[in-house]
Amino acid sequence: LLIPVVVPLVTVLYNGNNPYLFGFPRFYWLQLAFIILGVGTTTFVYQKTKDRGDRS
Amino acid sequence: VKEHQTEIIIAGAIFLFVSILGFVASRWKRPATMAHLDEWGLGGRQFGSWTTWFLVGGDLYTAYTFVAVPALLFASGATGFFAVPYTVIIYPMVFVVLVRLWSVSHKNGLVTPADFVRVRSGSSTMALLVAITGIVATMPYIALQLVGIEAVLKAMHVNPTWALIVAFAILAAYTYSSGLRAPALIAFVKDLLIYVVIIVAIIYIPYKLGGYHKIFDAAQTKMANAKTPSSTLLTPVNQWNYITLAFGSALALFLYPHSVTGVLASRSRNVIKRNMSALPAYSLLLGLIALLGYMAIAAKTKPIVTGGKPDGNTVVPVLFDQMFPHWFAGIAFAAVAIGALVPAAIMAIAAANLFTRNIYVEYFKRDASHAEQTTVSKIASLVVKAGAVVVILSISPQFSIDLQLIGGVIILQTLPAVAVGLYTNWLHRWGLVLGWIAGMGLGMWMLYQIPNPATNHKHFGGSAFALSKFHFDPTSIGLNAKTTVYVGFVAVLANLLVAIIISLLCKLVRLPDGVDTTSPDDYTHDPQRAAAPSVPTQPTGAELPEPAPTT
Numbered sequence: 001l002l003i004p005v006v007v008p009l010v011t012v013l014y015n016g017n018n019p020y021l022f023g024f025p026r027f028y029w030l031q032l033a034f035i036i037l038g039v040g041t042t043t044f045v046y047q048k049t050k051d052r053g054d055r056s
Numbered sequence: 057v058k059e060h061q062t063e064i065i066i067a068g069a070i071f072l073f074v075s076i077l078g079f080v081a082s083r084w085k086r087p088a089t090m091a092h093l094d095e096w097g098l099g100g101r102q103f104g105s106w107t108t109w110f111l112v113g114g115d116l117y118t119a120y121t122f123v124a125v126p127a128l129l130f131a132s133g134a135t136g137f138f139a140v141p142y143t144v145i146i147y148p149m150v151f152v153v154l155v156r157l158w159s160v161s162h163k164n165g166l167v168t169p170a171d172f173v174r175v176r177s178g179s180s181t182m183a184l185l186v187a188i189t190g191i192v193a194t195m196p197y198i199a200l201q202l203v204g205i206e207a208v209l210k211a212m213h214v215n216p217t218w219a220l221i222v223a224f225a226i227l228a229a230y231t232y233s234s235g236l237r238a239p240a241l242i243a244f245v246k247d248l249l250i251y252v253v254i255i256v257a258i259i260y261i262p263y264k265l266g267g268y269h270k271i272f273d274a275a276q277t278k279m280a281n282a283k284t285p286s287s288t289l290l291t292p293v294n295q296w297n298y299i300t301l302a303f304g305s306a307l308a309l310f311l312y313p314h315s316v317t318g319v320l321a322s323r324s325r326n327v328i329k330r331n332m333s334a335l336p337a338y339s340l341l342l343g344l345i346a347l348l349g350y351m352a353i354a355a356k357t358k359p360i361v362t363g364g365k366p367d368g369n370t371v372v373p374v375l376f377d378q379m380f381p382h383w384f385a386g387i388a389f390a391a392v393a394i395g396a397l398v399p400a401a402i403m404a405i406a407a408a409n410l411f412t413r414n415i416y417v418e419y420f421k422r423d424a425s426h427a428e429q430t431t432v433s434k435i436a437s438l439v440v441k442a443g444a445v446v447v448i449l450s451i452s453p454q455f456s457i458d459l460q461l462i463g464g465v466i467i468l469q470t471l472p473a474v475a476v477g478l479y480t481n482w483l484h485r486w487g488l489v490l491g492w493i494a495g496m497g498l499g500m501w502m503l504y505q506i507p508n509p510a511t512n513h514k515h516f517g518g519s520a521f522a523l524s525k526f527h528f529d530p531t532s533i534g535l536n537a538k539t540t541v542y543v544g545f546v547a548v549l550a551n552l553l554v555a556i557i558i559s560l561l562c563k564l565v566r567l568p569d570g571v572d573t574t575s576p577d578d579y580t581h582d583p584q585r586a587a588a589p590s591v592p593t594q595p596t597g598a599e600l601p602e603p604a605p606t607t
Contacts, residue, residue, distance in 0.1 A: 032343045035336045038144045042151055042333035046326075 060212045063377070066386030067212070067393065070249070071223070074242050074394050078230030081241040092426040093167055093409065093433060096235035098321045101162070105330050107240055111402070112318040112331060114243035116309065117143075117338045118197075119204035119396035122250070122345050127368040129349030130359075133279050134290050135298060137346055142302040142309075143339040147332045150310045154332070155325045156478045157316070159581040160574055168406070169316050169474050170414040175574055176477045179485035180418060185492055186470045187414035190313040193467040194407045196459030197312070198444040201396040201403075203369060206448070208389045210360050211373030217449060223393070224400075228441045231401045232434050236321055239401040246398050249391035251341070253376075257388075258344045261379050265354045271347070274354035288350070297520045297540040304545035308468045311475065313406035314399065325582050348372050355379065400441070408436035462503060465544040469495040472548075472555045487559030495551025502543040521546065 094101055103111060121139070128136030157172065166172050169190065174183035202220055209216040230238045262268050276288045290298055309315060322328055352375045360370040376388045412433040417424050424432070473488045483491075502521045520540035 032140065032340060034141065034144050035339050035343070038148055038339075039333050039336050042147055042329075042336075045151065046329045046333055 062382035063386035067390040070390035078238040081234040081237040110243040114398035118399040126349035146306040193463035201400040204396040275350040300542035300545040484559035484562040491555030494554040499547030
């Protein structure tokens with residue numbers, strides 16, 4: 001759960017224009033892509049913890 | 057006015073439909089009695105995954121956000137995009153924290169964050185501080201929802217004063233009668249409308265403007281040539297502010313009483329967990345909405361001028377008015393207006409609950425019955441809303457925006473008592489109190505030092521604090537000399553530091569600590585498992601309301 005918290009805060013990763021994706025500069029598309037990273041990790045942890053919900 | 061007639065009629069019709077829905081909501085999954093704070097104030101603590109998703113989504117991503125974030129990009133470029141990392145990191149951060157809060161609240165019948173502080177730290181002083189902080193931070197937030205509606209009304213050239221009063225009177229009436237069920241039910245309609253509008257907007261508008269590449273180029277060109285130049289990328293000056301603002305705001309979000317209300321209304325721990333992975337869908341929406349600010353630049357949208365000052369918040373409604381056919385613009389405006397009503401209702405309920413539980417019951421009437429508490433809460437919610445309307449109409453909206461800025465900083469100061477408290481009761485009650493005072497003091501002082509050149513205010517002009525004002529040279533640790541950071545972040549660090557030091561001191565001199573009446577098991581309490589260990593989680597389809605005719 002630490003990964004999706006730290007990665008979106010490392011501005012050097014995305015503070016640039018290239019490469020463009022569908023006309024979006026990197027700054028914009030990469031940060032939107034981090035949403036998928038966040039969803040992925042939380043879903044994973046949820047699946048891992050739902051049966052023994054107290055371990056989360 | 058004539059060209060706006062279609063818009064007004066469509067927006068008005070949708071608004072009317074939603075109001076009726078608000079009143080009908082009191083019959084939804086009707087309890088034996090509405091005269092209990094769990095029913096009126098938490099919707100019976102029974103909302104499943106879908107309802108919670110819509111409710112919390114409508115609660116956190118407010119109409120003001122949808123109007124103000126693009127306005128920020130429109131005016132200051134990349135900095136405004138902080139809303140995206142902010143709403144991405146929030147969910148993994150609070151994933152494990154909120155289930156603990158839910159469990160302990162469910163077990164002990166807690167309704168507000170201050171209730172929790174009361175039982176955990178055993179300090180009525182700290183609980184009162186948390187309650188007051190919560191109310192003070194929430195009030196301007198409610199007022200800001202009106203700013204969202206106002207922006208729409210201005211774009212339709214309707215006189216905002218009377219329309220606002222009518223809208224809020226209706227809102228107050230159905231919140232009074234239906235409680236949290238009203239915003240929960242309306243949130244379904246609101247989100248449907250918002251999703252449709254935004255999906256159309258992000259495809260149709262760029263298509264008319266010649267693609268995203270052109271939009272970003274236009275934004276960059278305009279910002280580079282502006283009087284105070286900015287950029288569609290971060291600069292060394294605002295980079296740290298971006299990071300600390302995103303992080304600090306994320307810490308603050310679930311300390312707001314209205315977020316806690318949404319979470320506590322859910323049925324089980326699994327509902328919360330599932331929502332933590334599903335809510336980021338709104339962040340995607342928010343990110344795309346933010347880009348409307350750049351589209352407005354590319355479309356050469358001019359914000360509406362009131363009293364000689366351009367109102368930045370009107371850029372999105374004006375952009376819609378400019379790009380969409382009238383009937384669709386009407387739907388879009390209704391979406392924004394309803395988007396303001398959902399969070400305003402939840403916030404008013406949350407603030408009212410704080411007042412009832414942590415001020416009225418604590419200090420005026422210890423033995424108030426459930427029915428009595430509910431009545432007090434209902435009346436308090438009316439007062440809160442009336443107050444918001446008066447503030448927004450009598451004082452400039454800028455005042456609310458400044459207040460909301462302060463609100464984010466002060467709500468963060470409840471972090472040691474609430475969030476840290478969910479993990480340990482090690483912090484001494486006096487450590488918490490003095491930490492709160494230190495954090496508040498420092499935060500206020502820092503905010504006071506920040507000028508706003510755009511409005512010619514000398515103080516409370518923003519939340520980006522120049523490190524150099526600490527008589528500290530940022531270049532000594534390799535940062536740009538003009539580096540700014542988010543006030544709330546620094547203030548909460550000071551708060552934690554003081555809380556730890558004082559706690560140590562108190563323990564050294566053996567000053568008696570408050571009595572923690574919760575047990576460690578309360579934090580992992582799961583009634584579903586306790587009742588029937590092997591039952592799988594309930595399917596959620598059954599709790600959807602009767603299919604409402606969608607417009």
